[in-house]
Amino acid sequence: xxSLKDLKNRIGSVKNTRKITKAMQMVAAAKLRRAxxxxxxxxxxxxxxxxxxxxxxxxxxxSDNAPRLLGGTGADKVHLLxxxxxxxxxxxxxxxxxxxxARQHATKLLAExxxxxxxxxxxxxxxxxxREYGQYFVGHVDFSDVKRLSxxxxxxxxxxxxxxFDKDEFDVATIFFSVFQSVISQTPTAKxxxxxxxxxxxxxxxxxxxxxxxxxxxxxxxxxxxxxxxTQLFTALLENAASEQGARMSAMDSATRNAGEMxxxxxxxxxxxxxxxxxxxxxxxxxxxxxx
Amino acid sequence: MADTMxxxxxxxxxxxxxxxxxxxxxxxxxxxxxxxxxxxxPMLTTLRPxxxxxxxxxxxxxxxxxxxxxxxxxxxxxxxxxxxLPAEEFTREVxxxxxxxxxxxxxxxxxxxxxLTAKLLADMEAMGTHMTL
Numbered sequence: 001x002x003s004l005k006d007l008k009n010r011i012g013s014v015k016n017t018r019k020i021t022k023a024m025q026m027v028a029a030a031k032l033r034r035a036x037x038x039x040x041x042x043x044x045x046x047x048x049x050x051x052x053x054x055x056x057x058x059x060x061x062x063s064d065n066a067p068r069l070l071g072g073t074g075a076d077k078v079h080l081l082x083x084x085x086x087x088x089x090x091x092x093x094x095x096x097x098x099x100x101x102a103r104q105h106a107t108k109l110l111a112e113x114x115x116x117x118x119x120x121x122x123x124x125x126x127x128x129x130x131r132e133y134g135q136y137f138v139g140h141v142d143f144s145d146v147k148r149l150s151x152x153x154x155x156x157x158x159x160x161x162x163x164x165f166d167k168d169e170f171d172v173a174t175i176f177f178s179v180f181q182s183v184i185s186q187t188p189t190a191k192x193x194x195x196x197x198x199x200x201x202x203x204x205x206x207x208x209x210x211x212x213x214x215x216x217x218x219x220x221x222x223x224x225x226x227x228x229x230x231t232q233l234f235t236a237l238l239e240n241a242a243s244e245q246g247a248r249m250s251a252m253d254s255a256t257r258n259a260g261e262m263x264x265x266x267x268x269x270x271x272x273x274x275x276x277x278x279x280x281x282x283x284x285x286x287x288x289x290x291x292x
Numbered sequence: 293m294a295d296t297m298x299x300x301x302x303x304x305x306x307x308x309x310x311x312x313x314x315x316x317x318x319x320x321x322x323x324x325x326x327x328x329x330x331x332x333x334p335m336l337t338t339l340r341p342x343x344x345x346x347x348x349x350x351x352x353x354x355x356x357x358x359x360x361x362x363x364x365x366x367x368x369x370x371x372x373x374x375x376x377l378p379a380e381e382f383t384r385e386v387x388x389x390x391x392x393x394x395x396x397x398x399x400x401x402x403x404x405x406x407x408l409t410a411k412l413l414a415d416m417e418a419m420g421t422h423m424t425l
Contacts, residue, residue, distance in 0.1 A: 041306040048302060048370055052336065052363055151304035151374065211363075212335035214323050223338050224361065227374070234304055 004277065007270040011263060018259035024090065025252035032183070032245035038149070039180070039238040046235045050198065053228045055211070056221055057198040067218070069225040072195035073171045078115040080138070080170035080194075081106060082161070084177040084236060085125030086244040087144040092251030094178060094244055095124040097188040102176045105190060106133055117170055121157065121237075125176075138169070149241055154234035161233075162226055165194060177236040178243035184250050186243035193232050196225060297330040298368030299346055301355060303376055308355070311348055317369045318345040319362050320422075328369050335364045340415045341390070343379065343422045344371065354379035356423055358390060358416070382423050391416050 002010075057070055083102045085095045102125070106116050118133055120126040121141040130137070141157055143149070161173060173194035178186040213220050299314035300307070317328045320342025339362060344355045360373035377386070394416040398409035 038305070042304055044300070044307050045302045045304045045372060048300075048363070048372055052361075052372075056336070154304075210334065212333055214321055214335060214337040220336055220338055220361065227360075231304060 021255040028249040035242040085122035091248035094247035158230035180242040356382040
């Protein structure tokens with residue numbers, strides 16, 4: 001049976017915890033709003049890019065001289081998994097879910113006899129994959145100093161990927177990130193970006209316009225494909241940032257609620273113990289008086 | 293035929309400009325400047341660093357773009373520029389920084405793309421004149 005003083009201390013410490021989680025929840029809420037705005041602002045560019053690429057890709061598809069970024073290397077041997085997670089924890093299952101999806105993919109590919117390479121973006125995913133797949137790591141991108149994700153950051157990652165691709169380090173690249181659906185729901189997603197697959201979205205008609213190309217169609221495509229990859233990475237990074245804050249917000253919300261419940265329980269226990277002590281003292285006094 | 297068209301200038305991080313009643317748009321295409329007017333044949337062109345001018349009924353706006361591409365349809369122009377800013381904000385410092393960056397890329401570039409980066413650098417330098425610095 002804990003003493004009164006112990007209980008008081010515990011109540012005090014849980015109250016402090018609740019203050020911290022509450023503050024973190026509010027910070028996450030503010031950051032989430034900013035992350036969502038950034039994702040919103042990036043959407044028009046990504047959408048136009050997607051539409052143009054879908055049209056272009058459709059018109060060169062099947063031709064023999066399709067660029068390697070679109071047609072692939074012709075092999076399907078080495079897979080590069082780009083695992084994008086957060087730099088920080090305390091955000092519920094966010095990092096774990098992405099890592100889990102990546103792990104499933106890696107296991108499946110290895111079982112098929114493929115070669116796997118892993119590039120991690122964000123510290124948390126690296127930490128959770130290191131033990132099992134540490135030997136497949138080929139690189140890491142650190143965003144812990146980055147306050148606001150900019151397109152340049154995405155471009156840096158894209159450039160890294162393209163250099164590796166040019167050196168024939170891999171055949172297929174897949175990115176793992178979380179799509180932001182709502183504060184309580186983020187879906188971990190895998191998306192293949194090299195070779196690029198630009199399927200027109202559901203319900204969207206492939207533009208049947210015949211464009212004039214300047215300089216040439218192939219040159220434009222060669223110019224656009226790297227941009228398309230950078231754009232996809234940027235979109236994924238922004239989605240991820242919003243998801244992270246959303247996940248943290250709901251995780252901290254339930255932490256705050258749990259702390260509240262715990263305080264209630266501890267307070268009841270504290271009052272009971274106090275009451276018991278008083279009753280005990282009273283009995284002692286009364287029986288003492290009776291004995292006289 | 294409509295005498296105005298839609299004009300959009302979008303960067304990866306935000307939408308920079310949107311104008312429903314553009315009369316003409318001057319685009320610095322990779323193979324030379326071109327002016328787009330309503331009803332232009334559909335085309336796709338890459339951009340070189342330069343000045344993009346938008347003319348509406350009442351106003352004229354200029355933007356500095358450093359690359360990207362433009363999608364032109366009879367109904368409008370969509371410019372997807374990686375970096376772009378209104379001409380008023382394009383100062384000598386910004387320009388110097390861009391030149392320095394282009395030069396660095398050129399110096400580090402693989403010989404196979406040296407021609408391209410040299411062109412980019414030259415375009416970047418010429419941009420100062422276009423933007424009348």
